[in-house]
Amino acid sequence: MDIRIENLSKRYASQRAVDGISFEVKTGEILGFLGPNGAGKSSTMKMITGYIGIDGGDILIDGRSVKREGQSLKRYIGYLPEHNPLYLDMPVIDYLQFCAALQGVPNDRIEERTRMMIRLCGLNAEKHKNIGELSKGYRQRVGLAQAMIHDPEILILDEPTTGLDPNQIVEIRRLIREIGKAKTVILSTHILPEVEATCDRILIINKGKIVADGTADTLRQQASGQEVVHLQLEGTTAQHAVEALSALPHVAVVKADEGGSSRFEVKSRAGHSSRRDIFNLCVAKGWVITEMTPVETRLEDIFRNLTVN
Amino acid sequence: MQAIWVIAKRELHSYFDSLMAYIMLVLFLGFSGFFTWLFGSDIFMVGQVSLEAFFNVAFWTLFFFIPALTMRLLAEENKTGTIELLLTKAVTDRQVVVGKFLSTFLLVSIALAFTLPYPITLANIGNLDVGQVVCGYLGLLLLSAAYISIGLFASSITSNQIVAFLTALFIGLFFHLIFDVLAGQFTGAVGLFFDALSLSQHFGSISRGVVDSTDVVYFLSIVFVGLMLAEVSLAKRTIQ
The missing domain is CATH 3.30.70.100 (Alpha-Beta Plaits)
Known part of the structure; x- marks a missing residue:
């Protein structure tokens, strides 16, 4: 599913968090979203997922407006929020089943999807533990697993590799690249080598505006x-x-x-x-x-x- | 509909996993049992085959316990940020609110179901007015529903559980007591107005065995307004 963002803006009180940005992401593309803290990355992602409202402009997913049909578009999106909030008192396996059921995975497939995610994210040894007992890296994997549990067409990942050790980072990147072949992925990060390693395209935003858009190579050429x-x-x-x-x-x-x-x-x-x-x-x-x-x-x-x- | 049930089920599990449900059940049954059978104006003291004593105790215990049950429903999610995960799933704000409402309502219903041995015992001792008992339970369920929706709203406006608890108790106090007191202070239209708002008046008439449609409508409107306000306060994030 393609995402087209048209002249999107968001305002908090007097501050413009996102200021008329437009871009497009195609199916099979992994877009790296860069920018300093407070540049409007998370706000943009939250607007795509429909968590916060859109002040100006619109987001079109497969030609359908998030503003008008946001509710029905939610099930095509898998989302990993910043800070990865989770129900700490729930066992991993129960939590994933809960997420699958909420995302409308048919009852007879919930078991299968949950098992698949546990294997894919390497959670097998931890699946019966409460999420609160897991280390940060494992929690991050749970966050990724819940985002992908319903096999969404679009993945929005807000800083997916924070808190992971280098081995896990490599694994998660490989996973994201694998998924990105057939899906639309937008991920934000502060780690610059990460965008080079995972993303097809880089978008840098600053103070709510897009300041650069292109592959790592084109950005280099423009810059130097x-x-x-x-x-x-x-x-x-x-x-x-x-x-x-x-x-x-x-x-x-x-x-x-x-x-x-x-x-x-x-x-x-x-x-x-x-x-x-x-x-x-x-x-x-x-x-x-x-x-x-x-x-x-x-x-x-x-x-x-x-x-x- | 399925989403509502999924959310309600998770919340209900969470009540039992966190011991909250057991504490609530033990305290509720302990309090109501103690004051119904053993102490104060209990059944043996009154000497009538009537559950009036129980309904009076439950009327007060539910008033205090329900805010304690509802306080974490949304406040905790606001605090830990899990609300963002929940609301970006394929569910509407309304389904979340109704699901959470349903979970607490089911828990309170379970608590009330455990008191069913009381009327069964009484029916064996003497000639119990079954209609009145059924009405009394109906009244308790309606009252619980009203307080749960108030508690849910209180929980939706804050990320602090204590604030949610106190807010729910504060709003509840008006319906539970203050409107009734005010109704006694005024005469004429104003008095009737406060009388109509007083929860204890409506509960009283139901638990005496008279189910009037105005009473039912009264409770259901509190439930409706409470849930609607909770939904509005969830939806507020989209406008700011």
């Missing part, structure tokens, strides 16, 4: 636009090298590291690469390249650039 290379040379002086490198046709800026070591940062002009030229220059001059590393703009930097003003 320039090739940056770290270079270390032997057999020359810093001054000589800077002069010679700056003379290359596509090189924009050359910076030598302070302290007289022969390390340089070479920035090329937008849309050009100078690595070949640098190599040829060094061969001609008889310099030895001991290091040449292309510097990728990290997602962290993009995120910081877009969200810190």
